[in-house]
Amino acid sequence: MEEHKLNRMKTAGLMHGMVDKYWEDLRLAHDRGQKVVWMQGMPMTMLAAAMDLPVHFHPTYSAYVGARRLQAPLLEAAAAGGLFPDVCSYIRLHVGLISLTQKGLPIPEEARVSLPDLIITGRFCTEHSTLGELVQRMVKCPIVVLDLSPAGLTTKSPESEWEKRVTYVERQIREEAIPAIEKLAGRPYDYDRLSEMLDRAKRVAIMRDQVLHLMENRPSPCSLFDIGVSLAPLTMFQGSEEAVDLFVKFKAEAEERVRQGVGAVTGEKYRLYWDGYTPWRLLGTIMRMLVPYGAIPLAGRYPIGHWYHPESIEPERPLRSLAYQTIRWWLPSMFPGDLFVEYVMDWIQTFSLDGLIMSFVPPCRLWNMGIEDVVLEAEKRHGIPGILLSVDPVDPQYWNEADAKRKFDAFFEMLEARKRG
Amino acid sequence: MELKAKGRHCALHRGTKETTRENKTRKEGGIMLRQILDGFLGIVADPYRSVAEAKARYRKKVIGCCPMNIPEEFIHAAGMLPVVMWRSNEPITSAHAHMQPTSCGIARSIVDDALKGRLDFMDGMVFYELCLQMRGLPLIIESTVTPAYLKFLHLPAKPTPAGKAHLMENLGMFRTSLEEFSGRDITPQSLAESIRVYNRNRGLLRRLYELRRKNPGLLGVREVVAIVQSSMLMLKEEHSELLEKLVWELERAAPASNKRVRVILSGCFCQAPRDDVLDMIEDAGAVVVDDDLFTGFRYFANDAKVNGDPLEALADRFLLKSPPDPTKLDPYRDWPGFLKEVVGRSGAQGVIHLLMKHCPPNQTHYPDLRRGLEAVGIPEMFLQLEHEAVSLVSMGTRIRAFIEVVGGV
Numbered sequence: 001m002e003e004h005k006l007n008r009m010k011t012a013g014l015m016h017g018m019v020d021k022y023w024e025d026l027r028l029a030h031d032r033g034q035k036v037v038w039m040q041g042m043p044m045t046m047l048a049a050a051m052d053l054p055v056h057f058h059p060t061y062s063a064y065v066g067a068r069r070l071q072a073p074l075l076e077a078a079a080a081g082g083l084f085p086d087v088c089s090y091i092r093l094h095v096g097l098i099s100l101t102q103k104g105l106p107i108p109e110e111a112r113v114s115l116p117d118l119i120i121t122g123r124f125c126t127e128h129s130t131l132g133e134l135v136q137r138m139v140k141c142p143i144v145v146l147d148l149s150p151a152g153l154t155t156k157s158p159e160s161e162w163e164k165r166v167t168y169v170e171r172q173i174r175e176e177a178i179p180a181i182e183k184l185a186g187r188p189y190d191y192d193r194l195s196e197m198l199d200r201a202k203r204v205a206i207m208r209d210q211v212l213h214l215m216e217n218r219p220s221p222c223s224l225f226d227i228g229v230s231l232a233p234l235t236m237f238q239g240s241e242e243a244v245d246l247f248v249k250f251k252a253e254a255e256e257r258v259r260q261g262v263g264a265v266t267g268e269k270y271r272l273y274w275d276g277y278t279p280w281r282l283l284g285t286i287m288r289m290l291v292p293y294g295a296i297p298l299a300g301r302y303p304i305g306h307w308y309h310p311e312s313i314e315p316e317r318p319l320r321s322l323a324y325q326t327i328r329w330w331l332p333s334m335f336p337g338d339l340f341v342e343y344v345m346d347w348i349q350t351f352s353l354d355g356l357i358m359s360f361v362p363p364c365r366l367w368n369m370g371i372e373d374v375v376l377e378a379e380k381r382h383g384i385p386g387i388l389l390s391v392d393p394v395d396p397q398y399w400n401e402a403d404a405k406r407k408f409d410a411f412f413e414m415l416e417a418r419k420r421g
Numbered sequence: 422m423e424l425k426a427k428g429r430h431c432a433l434h435r436g437t438k439e440t441t442r443e444n445k446t447r448k449e450g451g452i453m454l455r456q457i458l459d460g461f462l463g464i465v466a467d468p469y470r471s472v473a474e475a476k477a478r479y480r481k482k483v484i485g486c487c488p489m490n491i492p493e494e495f496i497h498a499a500g501m502l503p504v505v506m507w508r509s510n511e512p513i514t515s516a517h518a519h520m521q522p523t524s525c526g527i528a529r530s531i532v533d534d535a536l537k538g539r540l541d542f543m544d545g546m547v548f549y550e551l552c553l554q555m556r557g558l559p560l561i562i563e564s565t566v567t568p569a570y571l572k573f574l575h576l577p578a579k580p581t582p583a584g585k586a587h588l589m590e591n592l593g594m595f596r597t598s599l600e601e602f603s604g605r606d607i608t609p610q611s612l613a614e615s616i617r618v619y620n621r622n623r624g625l626l627r628r629l630y631e632l633r634r635k636n637p638g639l640l641g642v643r644e645v646v647a648i649v650q651s652s653m654l655m656l657k658e659e660h661s662e663l664l665e666k667l668v669w670e671l672e673r674a675a676p677a678s679n680k681r682v683r684v685i686l687s688g689c690f691c692q693a694p695r696d697d698v699l700d701m702i703e704d705a706g707a708v709v710v711d712d713d714l715f716t717g718f719r720y721f722a723n724d725a726k727v728n729g730d731p732l733e734a735l736a737d738r739f740l741l742k743s744p745p746d747p748t749k750l751d752p753y754r755d756w757p758g759f760l761k762e763v764v765g766r767s768g769a770q771g772v773i774h775l776l777m778k779h780c781p782p783n784q785t786h787y788p789d790l791r792r793g794l795e796a797v798g799i800p801e802m803f804l805q806l807e808h809e810a811v812s813l814v815s816m817g818t819r820i821r822a823f824i825e826v827v828g829g830v
Contacts, residue, residue: 151550338563362521370561
């Protein structure tokens with residue numbers, strides 16, 4: 001029986017040190033006299049970063065805490081405060097964090113961060129904006145709520161309707177977010193700096209897309225989870241020189257692997273779509289479960305949706321570009337609309353996928369809605385099967401390893417039978 | 422749905438010392454009152470039949486609106502019948518092929534009903550981004566039952582210049598799509614007239630609530646919920662006509678000497694509370710004197726302006742911040758403060774919060790709400806409800822304990 005092994009990308013490992021430093025800087029921000037912005041709504045986080053304001057982006061914090069398995073005391077504190085266990089784990093994590101911080105109770109050192117001086121929240125996920133509101137009530141700092149939603153827009157919507165929504169978002173950024181950032185920073189907004197950062201973010205996103213293109217090869221040089229880990233330059237360090245340098249190396253390593261015919265999984269056998277979050281808390285566990293089958297996840301809307309279609313970014317029009325990226329490309333990838341379906345159907349063909357693993361988080365309706373219909377559509381259009389798998393990036397109560405193993409066994413048995421015809 | 426509650430705890434069944442003539446008049450009024458109430462209860466007992474019959478009777482297209490805040494006046498002005506979609510009492514089966522069981526009951530129920538053909542009499546459906554679950558419904562509906570008219574609106578509840586401008590833009594597009602579907606222009610005059618029709622109904626419902634506050638026990642809670650919910654299912658003019666008669670009769674009802682513990686009901690977004698739970702609250706010795714439920718005060722709290730641009734009036738109504746609504750963009754909403762006012766105006770002794778399971782807007786705001794009520798000394802309890810069966814026995818025990826404590830037993 002063929003043995004399959006995982007070949008980790010060396011450059012993915014380079015990011016760990018940068019990520020650790022990022023969170024250390026956020027931990028010490030107030031000690032250093034800096035003002036901190038908590039933001040929801042990638043790629044909007046660049047708005048604050050361009051003014052040298054440390055930015056806490058709550059999904060990246062949740063990923064960090066989940067990956068290091070530091071979540072338990074924070075989730076317990078949230079439960080003690082009355083939050084129900086089936087509320088979004090990102091919300092519970094942050095409410096627990098603030099509660100422990102304000103009461104001076106023990107928090108794992110790596111999980112400590114400076115509380116916000118300003119919140120800019122995005123209602124693309126209604127829970128994100130709810131989190132912003134809850135944090136504001138606990139911390140009592142200013143808050144800006146950006147209405148970010150492609151609701152009602154579909155593949156059939158004329159460009160003029162998309163344009164109206166983009167204009168609305170741009171107007172909110174200009175009239176509400178920018179003044180709030182200026183007030184906090186105590187100086188006029190530096191649009192030139194924002195344009196420079198956007199230009200670098202565009203270069204990184206283009207390189208990321210080139211790596212995705214390389215992943216169409218058999219074997220693929222890297223997995224979707226490598227792309228997930230490499231989100232750090234696209235989110236936390238977006239617009240920085242470090243992000244550009246890192247991605248130059250990342251792309252070079254992927255290209256070299258393709259030249260040498262080296263795959264992320266030796267003896268690659270099954271190419272998969274992975275929906276939902278990158279399972280930060282369980283990355284190693286899940287890869288160790290998939291690799292023995294020769295399986296590799298290659299496409300998924302969570303990692304790919306960030307900075308999708310970077311060719312449309314116009315650094316000289318930064319606010320419009322951020323609005324356009326958000327509404328036209330990023331958010332539709334996570335909306336349960338026809339664009340979600342079309343993205344997946346397209347990726348099935350592009351990456352020559354054999355099956356779908358739709359990971360879902362029971363309390364996370366942002367990512368759950370529509371996944372069953374995508375599985376049905378994939379079977380109908382491409383004849384490939386899918387399974388649903390409960391995985392929370394933070395909360396262990398929504399993961400059952402034995403159940404996952406059972407599902408994988410049955411799934412890959414089915415894929416094998418179909419391959420044999 | 423359970424059938425009519427025969428005025429279980431309401432004033433109709435109290436005796437009074439009256440003359441024979443007064444007694445006869447009262448009995449006739451009581452009979453009419455009972456007939457109207459039974460009519461409303463019958464409407465909500467089987468909304469599928471009620472709405473289909475209304476469609477046939479009025480020969481109007483039916484447009485189902487997802488809860489909670491779609492401006493129905495547009496649909497009314499287009500000559501169609503807007504109805505607010507409801508949660509069925511049937512077990513959910515087919516919907517689970519399309520959505521998780523951890524989605525809220527009403528979202529699953531709507532999909533289940535649609536898949537089973539129980540909503541085939543609807544000519545169209547309108548959704549908006551109330552929450553993440555409602556956001557998912559249009560995809561499922563479009564790919565399965567595909568009604569002739571399906572609209573997913575973006576209605577930003579953001580009272581900033583940008584938010585209002587975009588809201589009005591989207592309401593304008595909504596109006597245009599309804600005109601195309603109905604074949605009828607929605608003029609400013611016809612929209613203004615629909616606003617007047619709706620305002621009249623809302624005013625009558627507010628009067629009903631006023632009467633109940635002054636005379637607790639005037640109507641059973643199940644009846645009050647049915648009166649409001651039937652307004653969501655009937656032609657507004659027809660509902661107002663019956664409601665006017667009802668209010669007239671109730672204004673002449675004998676004052677109640679009601680020693681029950683006065684409570685208000687809070688929460689329960691999007692759907693009517695279960696009848697068995699409402700019965701348990703009254704059976705435990707409580708009388709419901711007010712609420713901020715969706716099938717309650719929320720539905721009729723605010724009128725739209727009748728002067729000026731009617732589209733702008735409906736936008737302004739949508740943007741109002743009271744009653745506080747966790748599904749809207751308002752980081753500074755003060756839900757505990759609002760309930761404190763409701764308690765004050767109704768003389769309530771406590772709050773029973775009906776918390777729907779798998780409803781993130783309700784669940785995430787509840788702890789702050791509870792703390793806020795505690796801080797101002799208002800006794801409060803919550804009941805977690807869900808579509809599927811709940812343990813009524815333990816719920817009943819908790820309700821009785823709460824009522825006893827609040828009532829000073």
